[in-house]
Amino acid sequence: xxxxxxxxxxxxxxxxxxxxxxxxxxxxxxxxxxxxxxxxxxxxxxxxxxxxxxxxxxxxxxxxxxxxxxxxxxxxxxxxxxxxxxxxxxxxxxxxxxxxxxxxxxxxxxxxxxxx
Amino acid sequence: xxxxxxxxxxxxxxxxxxxxxxxxxxxxxxxxxxxxxxxxxxxxxxxxxxxxxxxxxxxxxxxxxxxxxxxxxxxxxxxxxxxxxxxxxxxxxxxxxxxxxxxxxxxxxxxx
Numbered sequence: 001x002x003x004x005x006x007x008x009x010x011x012x013x014x015x016x017x018x019x020x021x022x023x024x025x026x027x028x029x030x031x032x033x034x035x036x037x038x039x040x041x042x043x044x045x046x047x048x049x050x051x052x053x054x055x056x057x058x059x060x061x062x063x064x065x066x067x068x069x070x071x072x073x074x075x076x077x078x079x080x081x082x083x084x085x086x087x088x089x090x091x092x093x094x095x096x097x098x099x100x101x102x103x104x105x106x107x108x109x110x111x112x113x114x115x116x
Numbered sequence: 117x118x119x120x121x122x123x124x125x126x127x128x129x130x131x132x133x134x135x136x137x138x139x140x141x142x143x144x145x146x147x148x149x150x151x152x153x154x155x156x157x158x159x160x161x162x163x164x165x166x167x168x169x170x171x172x173x174x175x176x177x178x179x180x181x182x183x184x185x186x187x188x189x190x191x192x193x194x195x196x197x198x199x200x201x202x203x204x205x206x207x208x209x210x211x212x213x214x215x216x217x218x219x220x221x222x223x224x225x226x227x228x
Contacts (some may be wrong), residue, residue, distance in 0.1 A: 043204070043218050043219065043221060044204070074195075088161075088203075090159050092159075102146070104150055104162060104165055104206075107160045109158060110158065
């Protein structure tokens with residue numbers, strides 16, 4: 001079965017510090033990978049998605065970047081955090097070849113980021 | 117205007133009640149419809165998945181899609197305190213690959 005791991009689960013970072021959130025997927029190959037941010041009252045906001053190694057699409061211009069160095073690894077980064085970057089970050093995956101439910105998305109457990 | 121509208125609640129019901137959660141959408145291109153359940157401080161988990169119009173039942177949960185009205189529903193029968201969570205609807209178009217459009221979620225509390 002497929003599993004998704006995301007870390008760290010919680011972090012508190014000062015303004016201006018760098019950020020690195022990591023996500024890996026097991027049990028599937030060539031997944032689509034996603035980074036979402038969830039803020040209170042604003043639902044899920046798609047930040048980045050990737051259909052393959054080195055292929056990143058950005059949905060929202062911002063202080064963040066994403067990279068996909070390996071097929072099942074997705075990294076969210078920032079060089080200098082802003083207060084507004086605080087939120088709940090979710091990594092997710094999907095796979096076109098999983099039959100009827102292949103085009104839906106499965107989420108990791110999330111990372112709570114507080115920028116102080 | 118948002119493509120998907122969902123009443124954020126909060127919704128509070130007694131244990132055993134029938135719960136109805138709803139979303140409306142504006143784009144008739146949406147073909148696939150999903151409901152996710154999200155417990156506090158956890159990632160959303162897929163609950164139901166339906167294609168086009170009709171009903172789908174899974175245990176105490178029933179998902180209903182009415183494409184003519186651009187309206188989807190999730191019914192929970194015999195609700196339990198363990199059903200207390202935020203429920204998010206999601207949908208996608210035939211041409212959008214696996215990219216989903218989400219509602220903002222409805223917060224549900226089932227009181228024992």
